[in-house]
Amino acid sequence: QAGTVSAALGGSVGLSKTNAGTVTLSGTNTYTDNTQVNAGTLALGASDVLANTSNLVVNGGTFALGSHNDTVAGVRLLSGSITGTGTLTSNSAFDLQSGTISANLGGNVGLNKTTSGTVTLSGTNSYTGNTLVDAGVLNFTGSNTHSGNFTGNGTLQFGAGTQQFNAGTNLGTANITFSGGTNLVNAGVALTATDAVFSGGTTTIAGDYSVSNSTTVSGGTVNFSSAATKQLNLGSTFTINNGTVNLQHTSTEVSRYVQTGGILSGPGELSVQSAVLSGGEMRGPGSLIISGSGGSASDLLLNGNFILNNQSTVINSGNVRVTGNATFTGNGTYRQTAGTTRVDGVWSQALTDIQAGSFGGNGSVSGPLINNGTVGIAGSHLTLNGPVSGSGSYAGIVDINNSFSPGPGANGQGIAAIDATSADLIFRQSGSLNLELGGVNGQLVTDSITARSIDIQGAKLNLQRLASQPNFSPQQAFSQSVLLQTTSGSISGNFNQSITCPEGSSDMFIFSKQEKQFLLTMVPRLPNLVPADVQSLANALQQIDCSASTPTNLQNLLNGLKPFLANGTADASKVDQFISALRQISPGQIAAEQTVSNQIAKLQTGNITQRLVTLRSASVGAGSASSFKSSPTFNTPVSSSMAIGSAPGVLSAPSSANSISSPNASSSINTPSSTPSAPTSSVSSASSPNTPSSNAISIQASTPEKDGQSSSNAPSSVSISLSTDNNNDGTDLISGFSNLGLFINGQFEWADRTATLAQRGYASTMSAVTAGADYRLSKRLLLGLSAGYGSSTALISQQGGSQSIDGYTLSAFGSLNLTDNWYVDLVNNLTYNQYDSKRVTLYNDANGTAINETASSQTDGWQNRTSLSSGYDIAVKEWTFGLRGRTEYGYNFVNGRKEQGAGLGMNMIVGELDNESLSSSIGAMVSHALSTPVGVLVSQVNVEWEHQWFNKNSLITTRFVDSPNNAFTTNSFSVDKDYINLRAGLSAQLPFGGSAFVQYDTTFGQQYVSRHAFNVGIRMEF
Incomplete structure (x- = not known):
């Protein structure tokens, strides 16, 4: 009755557990008769406790396997339960009638369920034989991989876990229910049943599916995969009450389809003879085909709220009815190829295409409707809220609240004679009648409508040319009645005139x-x-x-x-x-303003950039050309010249190989020679206590040493150097200049833009002047401010007038030497522009009158431009080679203006303009330093490829002053994406600390634009 038995039980007898309580067996028993559990719990304390020749019969009690494994001759579950997580292996088929089994069932045997009642299997079973469900319900809720066949007249249910059916498995019970979990019916599996129910979980049918009576979906998700290529038979009735059906199979037929809720989705095609839709949604993009016989009153009955979405299509060749309390809405397509459709409720689809048959009722229809059948039913009142086209006929009362375009083509194109002799047409104020006209053999042809009566309640009448005759010019001698006729002679109301x-x-x-x-x-x-x-x-x-x-x-x-x-x-x-x-x-001249004003800001940016280039040129031939240094060393063997001293804080050439020397009386650049030269004397201010510590001119003498001793007979050299020793903490990257410098630059540019069919050209001249100051904050950082003025004048091609712009610019700039060879420059400016435009309109009109009008206007605007550039230079003797990179962002805004002074109403109101651009460039530079008695001349050539990442010019919105409500737009100039900039310049580093430069700048590769510019400047130190 209760307790623990560890001894081995033997004999030709059996074991019975008949009362409440728990008995645990842990010995290795050898008794040969049945093990019967009728009440209480019989538990195993170890594996292989029961003899392999003994049958296990559970009839009301619990057999607790625990985590142990055991093998018996056979297993019968009449009622009660078999629990545990271990595996119970049988040498003969499992016989299950009622109860639950959580243990795992194993063995090379099958399973039989032959009586009423429900058996639930929640374990992971491994038995390999077939399963017979001939009565009652067999419910799998564990996770299983099935390989045997399922047959019988009972109900096979899968309620939880993951059920996987591999190829070769046949599910052939009378009733199959998928109520939960994940169920995978793989390809090669045949599911055949009388009825199938899907009430929960997710089930994917990739094998053959054939149900003879009905398929019902009341919950969960069912995927009828396109992989089920052999057969998909949903039975005579397919019902969706809830849940989602994803129909991917190409074509499926059922006799009757019922949907009260849920979702039918997927690309598949469902063909039905009759259907009742009282709720739910069809999401598509598949098709629902109503292929009714036409004999019943309604092969498709909609008596609830049904949604057709996501490009779904319903194709009707039977009889469809939407009852008065029903809605058929969505963004799908309804196509009728035969039969009838009666709409007494609400209808709204992306397209309703009536190719044949009748479509009518007392309801309302929204969305486009193409009628090539008959719209309206005698004795009914149909309201059409969407655009209507087609060549079909009309009956009953048809209320038109949108456009009505007769014609066989798309949107009603083509001539059509509409037969509405059985209809009363009402054209509401919100509607329009669009009729086409054309000419054939000199005769006027038009769309026409013949109706029983026509009531025009303020609709618009639009008369259009035939698309095939765009230049047709109709006669004026026809009346409204030629286009609209009635059998009763009644045309009431008026069109909107x-x-x-x-x-x-x-x-x-x-x-x-x-x-x-x-x-x-x-x-x-x-x-x-x-x-x-x-x-x-x-x-x-x-x-x-x-x-x-x-x-x-x-x-x-x-x-x-x-x-x-x-x-x-x-x-x-x-x-x-x-x-x-x-x-x-067209005021295309205005487009020049954006381009020309952008150039003014670029001039100011270019002035500052060239100023910084000139500063760096001071170090050419004396080390790293990227640094702000003093001028290079000038050595002559027989006469003194200017050279970099060796005082602390001054950078000199790293080797004599990089010095600039003159072997003769005139200056030149060469490598040092070992040829003796005449001795010279020197005085070095760098070694004298009386020597000024900054901006000093020092004369230094040196006598070559031989074997560590000075030779009085050896030639010595004399050099004069400029020393700026403002920084006592070591090497100063701007040691050739004072901390403060003042500069002034000037630039002149002229540009031509070639006129095209789409845009006017122009010839412009621009000049700019920039003055400012820079200050060295540290040995690597230089900052500065400047102010500038720029002016431009543009003459518009084709005698289109002129434009002048005055720009006032404030700039801030800085340069940072990251290393002796690598620098980064940043320039940012803000420009205020004033615009003065004279727009000339010059042509001869059709009457021979010469039109010559000039409209004047003034406005202003703001502009911002930021340039970030970087370079890396390598000095090789008197040559310097460098890589360059630059990015520029610009934004330009021009206020609107109102013109005056022109006749014939040609004064215009021009809207605000803006332009946003981002460009970048990469290039290379080479420079050469030349020593002269008055200083160092550095010639430089720079080539860069510039790419416009974007150049967003707004459309120019314009209105006539005399008609300000009618706007039109003018395009801005198109901008080339890629082009080449070439610059050649000459800078001079002067012995008194000043510098000057001149530069030529041009652009290659722009399709319609040519540009040339000169830039000059001078800088003084104090």
Whole structure:
């Protein structure tokens, strides 16, 4: 009844546990009859306790295997439970009727479930035989890999864990339920059942699936994989009450489809003979095909809220009904190829395509509708809220609240005669009737509508050319009744008669004034190559001309343009003159302001950059050229010259090989010679206590030593050096200059931009002057400030006028020597610009009148430019070679302005302009130092490749002063992405501490722009 038995039990008898309590067996028993557990718990205290020849029968109690393993002759579970985490191995098929088993079942045997009741298996089983479920429910809730077959008339359930079915496995029970966990029916598995239910978890069907009666999804996710290529048979009825079905199989057919909730998704195609949709959603992008016989009242019944989304498609060839309390909404496609659709509820789809059959009811339809069948049903009132097109017929009462465009093509293109003789059409104020006109053999052809009655409640009437006849010019002698006819003779109400502007190039407003016929043909006749700003201007003139009250000045302007188009495109020269006139009127000249004002700021940046280059040129030939040092050494064997001294704090050439010397009376640069030279005397201020500590000129004498002794007969050399010893803490990187320097630079530049079809050209001249001061804060850091003024004048090509700009700039700059060879420069400036523009419009109008108008305007703006550059130099004797890198960011803003002074209404209001740019460049530099009696001349050539990462010019928004509500845009100048900058310069390092330079700068590789500049400057120290 209770206790522990460790002894081995033997004999030709069995063992029974019949009362409550727990008995634990731990011996190795040899009894041969059955082990019966009818009550209480029989537990194992060790593995292999039961004899292999004994059967285990559990009928109401609990057999507790624990973590042990045991093998028996057979296992029967009539009721109760078998628990544990170990493995119970049977030498014959498991016979399970009711109860639970958490232990793992093993052996090369099968499993039978032949009576009513439920058995739940929660272990990880390893038995390899087949499973028979002939009655009741067998529920797997553990994680298993199944390889045997499942058969029988009972219910096979998978409620939790991970169930994997490998190829060769057949699931063939009458009923199969997937209620939880993860279930993988792999390829090569055949699932055949009478009914299948999916109520939870995630199940993927990649094998064959064939259900004879029904498939029901009430929860979880079911994936019918496209890998199931052989067979996917959902049964005669497929129901989704909840959960998600992902249908990836190409084509699936069912007799009846019911959806009350949940989601049908995936790219697959579901074909049904009848369906009831009362809730849920179809997400697609698959298709639901209603292939009903047409004999039933509703092959598809929607009586709830159903959503069609994500490009899903419903294709109907049967009978569809949306009841009055139902909604069929979403962004899918509904396509009807036959049959009927009755909408008494709410209908809204991305596209409703009625290719045949009838579509009507008492409901409302939103979204585009293409009617090539019949829309409306006798005795019903259908409301259409979306755009309608097609050539189909109409019946009943049809309420139109959007555009109505008869025609067989896309968006109603093409001629159509609409048969609405069984319909009463209502065109609401929010709607429009779009009718096309054309000519065939000299006869007018139009869209037409014949209805039982037509009620026009303020809708718009748009008359358009046929797309195939863009230059057709219709006669005016036809009436409204030619286009609209009724069998009852009743056309009530009126169209909206207000003159509104066309929304597209083919719009025609036949009922506008005669002089407005210009509108009807102007835009379509513009060649495709006409610049966008000219087309934008043409549209604005079109808007102005069709307004209720065109200003007199602008009307006179238009009257001078319209005759250009009197003969359509037949007279190409007139069309060209018309386009040329529009190009003159378009204010493209303004685009030059952004480009030219950008150059003013670049001039100021360039002035500062060249100033820093000149400072560094002081060290050429004397060591590292990147540092701010004193001038190089000048040695002559027979006469004194200026040289770097060896006093503390002064950098001199690292070796005599880098010195600049003159072997003759004239200066030159060469390597030292061992040839004796005449002895000279010297006086060194560096070794004298009376020598000034800064800005001193010292004369030094040196006598070569021989064998460690000074030779009085050996020639000596004399040199004079400039010494700036302001820094006593060691080597000073700017030792050739005083701490404070004042400078002034000037620059002159001229640029030409070639005119193109799309943009005007110009010729500009610019000059700038910059004055400032720099100060050495340490031996590696130099900072400075400057102020500058720049002025530019640009003459616009094609006698387009002129522009002048005055710019006032404040700059801050600095240079940091990271090493003796490597430097970084930073320049930032802020510029205030004043603009004065004179825009000339010059052309002959269509009446032969010479138009010559000048509009003047003034405005101002701000500009910021930042330049970060770096270089690395290597000195080789008198030569210096360097690598250069630079990045520049600029932002330019110009306030709007209002022109004055021009006639014919050509004064314009120009909106604000802005420009943002980022460029970078990489290049190389080579320089050469030459010693002269008055100083060192350093010639330098710099070549760099510059790339524009972006150059964002805003569109120029412009309005006529006389018509400020009609805006048009003008393009800014296009900018080349890549080009080459070339600079050549000459700088002089003077013995009194000053410096000067001159530089030539040009650009190669820009498609339409040529540019040349000169830059000169001088710097003094104090």
